[in-house]
Amino acid sequence: MTAQDTIRARARELLENGEVTTFIGWESGRFENQTTPLVITDASDADKLVCNEYCVNTLAKYARDVVTRGKVGMVVRGCDSRGIVRLINDQVINREDVYLIGVGCAGVRDRKTGELLKKCAECRHGDPVICDEMAGDAAGRPQPSERFKEVHEVELMTQPERSRYFEGVYAKCIRCYACRDVCPCCTCRECFVDQRRENWVGKQNNVAENRFYSLTRVMHIADRCIECGECERACPMGLPLMKLNRKVIKDLNDLFGEFESSMTLDEEPGKLITYDLVDCEEFM
């Protein structure tokens, strides 16, 4: 039985037995090798579910929207499961709100080129970090050797080069907020960009406002980012957003010791929201 068969069978059972109200997975899209997220409530739709090497979307964030309808069943790979841990640890959902069917992941491919997606080439945890049962075996993929390769490349630039580089990057942003909307850490009830009265960030599209938006978001998710790479994948303008996320993660590693967010339900509170007398204060 393939993982996909198991997922279909279990989704059907869970929905039929009333153990879950909705089930989240993927279905095929219109084009060859295209998939799209699928949320079903009817057991007879379980056969629409697919699980293959083209399931590009990380599903975790949907749990936030769907838990209001009752208990949610969903398929989780490494990235999806860490997104779920994030939502639970941020108290957006409860552990008992979700029933997780784990599946090992060897990486997802671009439907047109067949190449491993960048986010998957950089992924450090293909197998779920939490789940209630597994469909098939863990993939046990070796970790990529260098986590901060792209950060080093930027650090090697001179300051003027770097500034030119990021001006170019932010000139491209159209402020569609797909990067925010896809992110499992971006769960504020009201995002600062939508607080019009306070006007933290102006609505005009220019390098200054675009950069302010992006950097504020980066700092706001800094110690929670699960490195799923969905923001960078979703960006229609191809901004290299993981360079920024990983720069902050690298700095946090250097300052507070190595860590990876959202690996366990009992992780330490975020580095940036806790205070410790031994915290370094290199600027004082």
Place this chain on the structure above:
Amino acid sequence: MILTKQNLMPLLRNLTGAERDVFVPTQVDGVSKFALMDKGTVPDFEQVNTTMPPKDLLFPQTQKMYHFDVDANGSYRIHEYDESREQLVFGIRPCDMRSIVCLDEVFLTKGFVDEFYANAREKLTCVCIGCASAAETCFCASMDVDPQLAPNADVMLQDCGDVYNVIAQTPKGEVEVAAWAPFVEEGVVEPVTCEQSLAVSMEGVVDKLEGMYDHPIWDNLSIKCLNCGTCTYLCPTCHCFDISQDMRRKDGVRFRCWDSCMFSEYTMMAGGHNPRPEKLERVRNRFMHKLNFFERRYGMSLCVGCGRCVEKCPVALDITRLIDDVAAIG
């Protein structure tokens, strides 16, 4: 009249001058869009349509409207902006030309004339290049667009393989083509037929949608939507904007900028009421506007079948599947 493809670049180089800006499809930092043609620009006429639509030539993402301040006597002064310039866009595609028909309806008809748009439109000359082949996501032929025709273009270049048929379609276009004399020659060639693999049937869809305001289809569709701005910002016909200001003590600039019906803040009222509070209402609004409301008001679809939203939606929420699903409802 025909223009050989060898003569295309020499012609283009000849068109750029100080008195007007020439825009061509090209790659800028990895993003395909219409950009100002200068010496270093390499136009890309192979790509079917650009990722960024050409609408910002008429309706910039951010547009200054007026500047205001207070003079020494304490009275307000207002300085209006008109930053419109003579522009030529070369290589716009038939779907995008149709999108300009939609924008013209919105900004110039029914007794409402948007001066900023009107000024820019007046000064825009459009040279449309027909499509000999389509992208995987193109379905303009299903939306009443002919990939080799654009009646509202000033000049139409039909792709005939090695040459283009050159057709001046407006007085502006005739003046334009008259200046191309050294580059064009007499003749007419049969245009290549553009095959589109993606097709939908709009048969009955507009009328069916009329009764579908409360149909479960909207929940099924919206549940996976992120409510980001990708589809609306990349859509050549989406035209919603917000007006805001940049204030510093006693002076400031009022500007307008693109807004998106997908954003929760878009319909937020003073006092906190939001008539479209959830994804369902927003997604329904977007598709109803595209496929029904606009049709009712202006007699045409607000979707021109360019396929940009189909290509770029981060969750592959596909308008062509919605059209098929609506068509299939008994």
